[in-house]
Amino acid sequence: MHVTTVDHYLPEPGTFMHWTVPTEPTGVASPIPPSFNQLVHLSGAESGSIWLAAAFDVPGALDRARLAAAYRALIARHGTLRSSFTATPSGPRRVLHPTPPHLEPQPDQPHTCATTLRETLRRHSDIACAPFAERSYLLAAIDRPHTATIVCAFDHAHVDAYSIAIVIEDLRQLYLGVTPELLSPTGSFVDFCATPVEFGPDDPRLAGWRAFFGDQGVTPPTFPLDLGLAPGQRAPQAVELRHLLSAEDTDSYESFCRTQQAGLFAGTLAALAHSVDAIGGGDRLRLLFPLHTRREPQWHHAVGWFTANAPVTVTVTPELADTIHAAQSAVRAAIDLGTVPLAETLHALGGLRPHHADIFMASYVDYRRLPGAAHHRAINATHISNTGSADDVQLWLSRSDNGLALRARSPSTPTAHEVVGALLDQVQRTLRTAHLARVGG
Incomplete structure (x- = not known):
């Protein structure tokens, strides 16, 4: 895994493409509060988006329908990607969303310069990964005739460094045609946030x-x-x-x-x-x-x-x-x-x-x-901050x-x-x- 930041990331030029998730007024308030890390992160939301991105290469030109299906399966598989946060007078509250019925492809943006392509990725990630957005992630790719790059960014509230490796491996398998049922079983981070932890004032730690x-x-x-x-x-x-x-x-x-x-x-x-x-x-x-x-x-x-x-x-x-x-x-x-x-x-x-x-x-x-x-x-697995x-x-x-x-x-x-x-x-x-x-x- 190569670990870098977006200002050091220079992808080979190609056609930038991305999908959006349709806005649907079907979110349901969750009784599970944000985790401590999420609360701290959301309290600094006014300073801008803090996102992490996953990128990896696949051979040949991109199969767009296959990648869209892989992204949809990824969202269905991980509970935190079907959740968001809303600001209330008493603090951020968690909202749960259904699995999106489809993804909407956006217009292609061809690039012949690595720097301008990188800035396009940065700009779209900054917008899509807003902490209080209904879907705080960017689902994208860079298409080329010989090698395509799958790249997706997530607001930090939903991922850590370990998650970037999981996202890459899930998408790699899903894009290759592995059905979701054959992936390693997994729980939901939303459920993890509801797990009580024993602690008291006399805890020796x-x-x-x-x-x-x-x-x-x-x-x-x-x-x-x-x-x-x-x-x-x-x-x-x-x-x-x-x-x-x-x-x-x-x-x-x-x-x-x-x-x-x-x-x-x-x-x-x-x-x-x-x-x-x-x-x-x-x-x-x-x-x-x-x-x-x-x-x-x-x-x-x-x-x-x-x-x-x-x-x-x-x-x-x-x-x-x-x-x-x-x-x-x-x-x-x-x-x-x-x-x-x-x-x-x-x-x-x-x-x-x-x-x-x-x-x-x-x-x-x-x-x-x-x-x-x-x-x-x-x-060429890459973690980008x-x-x-x-x-x-x-x-x-x-x-x-x-x-x-x-x-x-x-x-x-x-x-x-x-x-x-x-x-x-x-x-x-x-x-x-x-x-x-x-x-x-």
């Missing part, structure tokens, strides 16, 4: 959260170095993509981590902590990381925002190996803390008191373990058959460009040094 935040209110972690912004200021986001390690070198570094009874994510957090320290950010790395909540079999192939957050602190020691070992213990403890419902946890700790709109975080996804991974390279503004650093680490890659998001200021560039350079040096030590090179 609260102690771990309190140790991270204190009990005078929750101030999310921020990047420890100046990014060139005044308090309350945001800037257009800058994105930097780095291929940190080849597949072979990633395997080698993972083996090094295993000698410290640690996994690759902990090992990469340790390298990040050493790198932050090396550029003057201090020897304690505090951040949040998302983890998926698809713990039960019925959610393994479900599209939705199945994500919780976990707090982790990595303390730098003189030797990277020792930091890796300690980081694994910290990650293991953080995963346990991430199983508590965040809304209730924040309330118990005194409420949320953020300094920034964004949160300093690092995400890790091993795409080799997700549905359809065996086909990702052959079909949109762009916006930023006031902190956020990192997305992705493991694939191509190795270890990083997408960094930060404010586009001269100070941030210099600091984040130095950080990523240092991360690469740290990982490379550890790999060379491992192989004796």
Whole structure:
């Protein structure tokens, strides 16, 4: 899986086409409230659409009727795609919709320039994926005589990174003619949101959260170095993509981590902590990381925002190996803390008191373990995020058959460009040094 942002995505020119779902006044109010993530997301709806897109290639010119049928089956299969949100005086409410009877094809838009094609995709995604739209997604494709690209975008309220892999695999099979009944069984994210979670003020996991935040209110972690912004200021986001390690070198570094009874994510957090320290950010790395909540079999192939957050602190020691070992213990403890419902946890700790709109975080996804991974390279599977503004650093680490890659998001200021560039350079040096030590090179 290639992970990128729309401003870095340059599809081969072709004919852009898309479908719309007819508006039907048949939505039914649902008693199931939005999830915590959805509520936070919808509260920022005025700042614009935050969408994620899936793209992959199919051979030959597009079979439009077949793709329309595949899209319709995808909507029928995943409950969150048959739901939307409406604003009310008491907050966002969920609305459920029937499976659409048909999709309406829109006029073709031929493109001979990759940049203008990309901007067409961006514009249509921004419009279609509005958070309070009745159907917050774009169903599209880029048609060419030799290879077509299926591309669809979804408001973040309905998908996470894991979902992008599920969407690609479902559409790949449906387009090839596999009937929906033969796909892996799946539940609905709407039902997941109705699942009660046991939690109370005496829950022992609260102690771990309190140790991270204190009990005078929750101030999310921020990047420890100046990014060139005044308090309350945001800037257009800058994105930097780095291929940190080849597949072979990633395997080698993972083996090094295993000698410290640690996994690759902990090992990469340790390298990040050493790198932050090396550029003057201090020897304690505090951040949040998302983890998926698809713990039960019925959610393994479900599209939705199945994500919780976990707090982790990595303390730098003189030797990277020792930091890796300690980081694994910290990650293991953080995963346990991430199983508590965040809304209730924040309330118990005194409420949320953020300094920034964004949160300093690092995400890790091993795409080799997700549905359809065996086909990702052959079909040019791509995860595309949109762009916006930023006031902190956020990192997305992705493991694939191509190795270890990083997408960094930060404010586009001269100070941030210099600091984040130095950080990523240092991360690469740290990982490379550890790999060379491992192989004796």
